[in-house]
Amino acid sequence: MSTKVDARGLSCPQPVLMTIDEIKAGASSEIEVIVDTETSKENVSRAAQSQGWQVADVREEGDEYRIVIKKD
Amino acid sequence: MKFKNFFATRWGIVGVGLFIGVFASLLQKWGNPGNMGICVACFERDIAGALGLHRAGVVQYIRPEIIGFVIGALIAAYLFKEFRPRLGSAPIVRFILGVFAMIGALVFLGCPWRAALRLAGGDGNAILGLLGLIFGIWIGTLFLKKGYNLGRTQTTHTAAGWILPVIMVGFLAFMIAFPQIEGKDKSGILFYSLKGPGAMHATLIISLAVGLVIGFIAQRSRFCTMGAIRDFVLFRQTHLLSGFVALVIAAFVTNVIVGQFHPGFTGQAVAHTMHFWNFAGMTLAGLAFALAGGCPGRQLFLSGEGDGDAAVFVLGMIVGAGFAHNFGLASSPKGVGPYGVEAVIIGLIVCLLIGFTMRKRSKT
Numbered sequence: 001m002s003t004k005v006d007a008r009g010l011s012c013p014q015p016v017l018m019t020i021d022e023i024k025a026g027a028s029s030e031i032e033v034i035v036d037t038e039t040s041k042e043n044v045s046r047a048a049q050s051q052g053w054q055v056a057d058v059r060e061e062g063d064e065y066r067i068v069i070k071k072d
Numbered sequence: 073m074k075f076k077n078f079f080a081t082r083w084g085i086v087g088v089g090l091f092i093g094v095f096a097s098l099l100q101k102w103g104n105p106g107n108m109g110i111c112v113a114c115f116e117r118d119i120a121g122a123l124g125l126h127r128a129g130v131v132q133y134i135r136p137e138i139i140g141f142v143i144g145a146l147i148a149a150y151l152f153k154e155f156r157p158r159l160g161s162a163p164i165v166r167f168i169l170g171v172f173a174m175i176g177a178l179v180f181l182g183c184p185w186r187a188a189l190r191l192a193g194g195d196g197n198a199i200l201g202l203l204g205l206i207f208g209i210w211i212g213t214l215f216l217k218k219g220y221n222l223g224r225t226q227t228t229h230t231a232a233g234w235i236l237p238v239i240m241v242g243f244l245a246f247m248i249a250f251p252q253i254e255g256k257d258k259s260g261i262l263f264y265s266l267k268g269p270g271a272m273h274a275t276l277i278i279s280l281a282v283g284l285v286i287g288f289i290a291q292r293s294r295f296c297t298m299g300a301i302r303d304f305v306l307f308r309q310t311h312l313l314s315g316f317v318a319l320v321i322a323a324f325v326t327n328v329i330v331g332q333f334h335p336g337f338t339g340q341a342v343a344h345t346m347h348f349w350n351f352a353g354m355t356l357a358g359l360a361f362a363l364a365g366g367c368p369g370r371q372l373f374l375s376g377e378g379d380g381d382a383a384v385f386v387l388g389m390i391v392g393a394g395f396a397h398n399f400g401l402a403s404s405p406k407g408v409g410p411y412g413v414e415a416v417i418i419g420l421i422v423c424l425l426i427g428f429t430m431r432k433r434s435k436t
Contacts, residue, residue, distance in 0.1 A: 009161070009224030011365050011379075012299065013216060013306060020307070038154050039294050042080045050309060063156065063227065 002030040007040060008064065015040040016047045019069070023051050029071040034064055041065040079292035082314060088293040089315035093322025095282050096189050101330050102274035106341025107193040110137055111186035112368035113177035116386070117393035118270050119243065122262050125390065126397035129257065130268025134247050136276050138372065139240040140283020145291035145376025146237045152292070157233025159380025162222040165426060166364055166381050170388020171395065172419035173360035173368065178393065178402035179353030179412045180204070181342055183368045184297035184361070187354065188316065190343065192323035194335035200347045204354030209301045212362020215427035216306065220363065222430060225381060233378030236386060247276060269342055291377060296370035298361040344407045349416070353403070356419045363426055
């Protein structure tokens, strides 16, 4: 099952906090995080890896990034 | 996939910290005030003075480093397609946070960058300031954990994202149109200092060039001194922290080599020894930076990449500097100003109220 985190328009550390909250909620093994700055993309990817998750895919759509992270 | 951003790696951020540390120390050798090679708060305060927003005669100079930070970040953002004009995340709150961040920083006499440079120059009072900064940011992280959030930004017009960069170009134009005249404290519309820190500066070209390079690499690396401490407290992440530590080490080594390391508490350049207020001033500043999402340097770099809310924070800091000197809130080497203590207390109350009342769990 996959869940979504919409962090568009939010600046650090909010996207990271939201992603980690979702990881800790433990509801799914795949999370899609939507952000709209390169900085948030880097921060979310870095945070996911530090939680032992893998960045499975990063897609750029217009001004947005969709980051798919998966539990190892 | 695009090629990886080197500056976003561990070595990237460390390299940026080293560069800033070495060149901040060298800027002091080249003319900037003691332990103030770069101080975002002090330099914005000097800009406020040059524009006559306060009339403290010893701190009046348009600092080209600040202009360089914004324009360097703008160039980097355009080159790497990261210019994203955006605004609308509670701008008035950010303005007020900027005002009190400046007041807190001027009670200590420095922003986090200068706190690091003061430490690297041997000023023991910086330890109190840094502890206050950590304490203030720690309070901020408690609010963040409780859902403190100023809301989402919206995409805006490109021209709106250009406003602060254009203001900075305007400041540079003022400097060129109204250059300092030997022995005169005024040139056209600009005020200049004849003595004190405002009279101490490297040449315009050097200051601007160093500022541009730092603006460029700091935008690429997201260098942030507040984020360094915040991310460590919140997530035990050391990425940004390694850049901040690199800055201190590089400035220390450079200071030792060029003979600028003078350990002690008394007689330090542009500093006072009222330990509690050094701590409390930076607690206020740290809390305000944490609630606003960036140290004063980072706010300039964000402004350069089109973040209008960061630009409002910058303007808040410049206006705050006006209040700080007009109302006698800013410290001097003699100690805190006549109303500095009251201002810190009011600032802390305001920031705590902002933290307590502006919570929102943004649902996914």
